[in-house]
Structure formats: structure tokens, C-alpha cells
Amino acid sequence: MVKHSTFSDVFNFTWNQVAIGLWQRYPNVYSKHVLSEDVISRKIINGKLHTKRLFTKTNPMPKAGEKFITARNVYIIEESIVDPKDKTFVTYTRNVGMQKYVTIEEKCFYQPDITDKSLTVCNRWAFISSSFFGLGRVIQTFCTQRFKQNVKKSMKGLNETMDKLFNPEANQHNECRKEKFKEKAKAAVEKAKIKTSKQMC
Amino acid sequence: MESIGSDCLELKLQYDKCFNKWFAEKYLKGVHQDECAHLFKPYQDCVKKALQAKGLEEAVLHKDVLGTVNEKPPPPKS
Numbered sequence: 001m002v003k004h005s006t007f008s009d010v011f012n013f014t015w016n017q018v019a020i021g022l023w024q025r026y027p028n029v030y031s032k033h034v035l036s037e038d039v040i041s042r043k044i045i046n047g048k049l050h051t052k053r054l055f056t057k058t059n060p061m062p063k064a065g066e067k068f069i070t071a072r073n074v075y076i077i078e079e080s081i082v083d084p085k086d087k088t089f090v091t092y093t094r095n096v097g098m099q100k101y102v103t104i105e106e107k108c109f110y111q112p113d114i115t116d117k118s119l120t121v122c123n124r125w126a127f128i129s130s131s132f133f134g135l136g137r138v139i140q141t142f143c144t145q146r147f148k149q150n151v152k153k154s155m156k157g158l159n160e161t162m163d164k165l166f167n168p169e170a171n172q173h174n175e176c177r178k179e180k181f182k183e184k185a186k187a188a189v190e191k192a193k194i195k196t197s198k199q200m201c
Numbered sequence: 202m203e204s205i206g207s208d209c210l211e212l213k214l215q216y217d218k219c220f221n222k223w224f225a226e227k228y229l230k231g232v233h234q235d236e237c238a239h240l241f242k243p244y245q246d247c248v249k250k251a252l253q254a255k256g257l258e259e260a261v262l263h264k265d266v267l268g269t270v271n272e273k274p275p276p277p278k279s
Contacts, residue, residue: 004276020225023217026202037202038213038248039220040261042241044233049224054252054261056205075257079267084229092267096260105266105273127273 003128003144008192009155010185011120013162015087015112018120021162022080022089022110028157033058033150035073049082054096087112102130102143113188121192124151206251212244 011018026037036056043050055076075096082089089110095103106126113119126147130139204213219237227236252258266272 006276016225016229019229020221023221023224035203036205038205038209039216039241039244040248041245042220044235047233049228052261052265054205054248054257075261077261079265081267084231090267092272094266096257103273107267107272107275125276127276 003140004125005128005144005148006123006125007151008124008189009122010113010188010192011122011159011162012118012181012185013120013166014118015089015110015120017162017166018110018122018158019082019084019089021158021165022091024165025154025158025161028160030153030157030160033153040077047083047085049080049084051078051080051082053078053080102128102139104128104143104147106147114191116184116188119184119188121188122155123192126151204248204251205255206247209244209247209251212240212247216240216244 013021025031026034034055034057036054038054040052040054041050042052055078056073057076058073076093077096078091078093080089080091091108091110092105093108094105104126106124108122108124110120110122113121128140128144128147130136130143204210216237219240223236227234249258249262252261264271
């Protein structure tokens with residue numbers, strides 16, 4: 001039983017800013033479920049930065065699964081490759097342990113928008129699977145919903161981090177700037193959708 | 202942000218500070234010489250001990266997925 005989800009998001013920040021922000025995104029007001037973050041390994045290979053990070057996150061389960069699954073936290077590994085020359089930041093995230101119940105793996109591609117270099121597009125797909133006897137469908141549906149909510153929180157959290165780093169006046173609610181960005185983001189998402197199919201292999 | 206090992210936090214904060222500055226000011230500008238290795242080693246040693254204590258060492262350290270055949274298949278093209 002496998003469920004795929006795909007998403008596209010646009011950030012009103014350059015690729016360099018997003019790359020800097022991705023390392024500093026936690027903690028933020030939307031990341032209460034993230035308990036710890038550690039760099040496990042880091043090396044430069046042919047100019048590309050390869051990093052492995054480990055996160056501890058809280059692990060709510062559907063009611064039906066609570067009596068079988070008692071682990072309160074889940075460990076998540078994020079592998080990433082940054083290529084500053086081609087301006088790509090790719091992350092691959094997966095859960096460690098708990099795979100007996102559910103497997104959630106996600107790949108994200110952060111790249112500058114094709115036509116507007118002041119924007120960065122994030123294309124992601126997720127693979128969610130549970131074959132847990134009798135509850136596979138329930139767990140998979142629950143985890144897919146939770147995953148979607150967490151993607152939204154993650155995007156808000158990353159935006160908050162980048163606002164603090166690069167745009168401290170953003171807290172003053174510049175509505176005009178927001179409206180202008182909304183229009184640009186909508187157009188960029190449409191373009192990203194077309195491009196996504198080419199990248200996902 | 203907290204570390205998985207509570208006694209690793211100070212080492213982590215020192216390393217993160219060094220790395221974030223190096224990444225923004227050097228690496229993205231084409232300078233690839235690692236300037237934070239002296240802080241990473243003690244931090245990594247501390248985290249390894251915490252992973253061992255939690256029985257996570259094998260699962261976390263010895264398997265890579267990104268860029269390998271172990272990646273899950275992407276969604277089918279519509």
C-alpha cells in the first residue's frame with residue numbers, strides 16, 4: 001500500500017538565501033514537534049556539500065494504532081547535497097525505526113525560479129507506505145494527512161527563519177509586498193509543475 | 202535547537218555558529234576549504250556516544266540513500 005504526494009512551493013528569497021536558511025530553520029514557532037537536530041556527517045565531494053542530519057520528532061499515532069505503537073518519538077534522517085555551481089539543494093528525508101509500521105520518505109529540490117532569479121522554487125514528492133497488519137490503510141491515511149500539515153508548517157517555519165535573517169522589516173506586514181509576491185508565486189508554481197515531471201527521475 | 206545528547210549541546214552550538222558563517226560567507230562564494238573541522242570532531246564524537254547509548258549507531262551512521270539505488274521510486278508521471 002503506497003501513497004505518493006507531490007508539492008510545489010515558492011519562496012520570495014534568492015536560492016542563496018534559502019540555502020542559508022535551510023541550515024538555520026529550527027527552532028521556529030511552527031516546529032514544536034522537532035525536539036532535536038544534529039549533524040551526523042559532512043563532507044565536500046567535487047565541490048558539492050554532502051550532509052547527513054538526524055532529527056528527533058514527536059510521534060502522534062492514530063487512536064487505533066496507539067496500543068501497538070508505543071514509541072513516543074521518531075528519528076528522522078535527512079541527507080542533502082548542495083551544488084553551489086548549479087544552484088541546487090536536494091534533500092532526502094526518511095524515518096529510522098518504526099518502518100515496521102510506516103515508511104515516509106521525501107525528496108525535495110530547491111532551485112532558482114527559471115525566469116525570476118529573486119524567487120526559489122521547491123519541488124517535493126513523498127512516498128508514504130504502511131503494511132502494518134490490519135491497520136496499514138488507517139496508518140497510511142493518518143500519516144499522509146499529518147505529512148501534508150507538516151509540509152505547510154515546515155514552509156511557514158522556513159519563511160519565518162528567512163524573514164528574520166534577511167528581511168527583518170517583514171514583521172511590519174507590508175501588504176503590498178505580500179500581494180505582489182502572491183502573484184509571482186502563483187505563476188512560478190505553474191511553471192514548476194510543468195518542470196517537475198522532468199526532474200523526478 | 203537541542204542535540205540528541207544533552208551534553209553535546211554546547212559543542213553543537215559552537216560548531217553550528219562556525220558552519221553557518223562559513224557556508225554563507227565562504228562556501229557559497231566558491232571557497233571550499235572547511236574551516237570548522239576542529240569544532241566538528243569533538244561534536245561528532247559526543248553525538249556518536251549518544252547514538253550508541255540509544256542503540257541508533259548502526260541505523261544512522263552506516264546507511265546512505267540519497268543518490269543510491271536505495272531511493273524510493275518517484276511518483277509515476279501523469
